[in-house]
Amino acid sequence: MSIEVRFSVMSPEAGIQKAAGGSPPGMGAAPSAMGGRRPDTGGPPPGMGFTPPAAPSFARRPGTLENKTVYLVDTGFGGSYQFMRQLQEWFRKNMPSVTTVRKRKPGSVFMDDNNSLWEEIKEKGHAAVMGVAG
Numbered sequence: 001m002s003i004e005v006r007f008s009v010m011s012p013e014a015g016i017q018k019a020a021g022g023s024p025p026g027m028g029a030a031p032s033a034m035g036g037r038r039p040d041t042g043g044p045p046p047g048m049g050f051t052p053p054a055a056p057s058f059a060r061r062p063g064t065l066e067n068k069t070v071y072l073v074d075t076g077f078g079g080s081y082q083f084m085r086q087l088q089e090w091f092r093k094n095m096p097s098v099t100t101v102r103k104r105k106p107g108s109v110f111m112d113d114n115n116s117l118w119e120e121i122k123e124k125g126h127a128a129v130m131g132v133a134g
Contacts, residue, residue, distance in 0.1 A: 059127075061127075062126050062127055065095060065098050065126070065127065066095070066097050066098070067097045067098075068098060068099070068126035068127060069098075069099040069100075069101060069124060069125045069126050069127075070091065070098055070099070070100050070101070070125065070126065070127045070128065070129065071100075071101050071102075071103060071120075071121045071125045071127070071128040071129070072084040072087055072088055072100055072101065072102045072103070072128075072129050072131060073103055073104075073105050073117070073121075073128055073129065073130050073131060074102065074103065074104045074105065074131050075105050075109055075130060075131055075132055076104060076105060076108065076109045077109045077131075077132045080131040080132055081104075083131050083132075084102050084129075084131045085102070087100075087129065087131070088100045088102055101124075101125070103117055103120075105117060105130075
């Protein structure tokens with residue numbers, strides 16, 4: 001069995017720029033919390049051709065929830081069902097003009113089977129609360 005070791009990854013020829021003090025970014029420099037200079041760790045070295053993706057944008061908040069429809073989405077995670085029931089009861093007592101619709105997210109806790117629920121919320125709702133518990 002042979003092991004191939006590549007030393008070019010951290011070599012100057014590979015384009016890695018060293019931070020002040022001689023260490024490569026993120027490698028051995030004192031963390032800023034300890035008084036040291038924090039090296040730039042924001043991505044690959046310059047010239048590597050990587051452009052980070054744009055950050056996703058969130059939906060705009062409605063000015064008020066009065067007379068709006070709020071979807072309470074149970075993710076299926078342990079305790080989520082109970083949390084959404086309690087939240088629905090809170091809305092009933094404290095904001096009776098708000099219509100709440102409790103729905104269970106399709107698929108497993110960590111992934112969806114389809115987009116039907118999200119399309120329904122876009123079409124009929126004004127806001128949504130994703131419920132996780134634990």
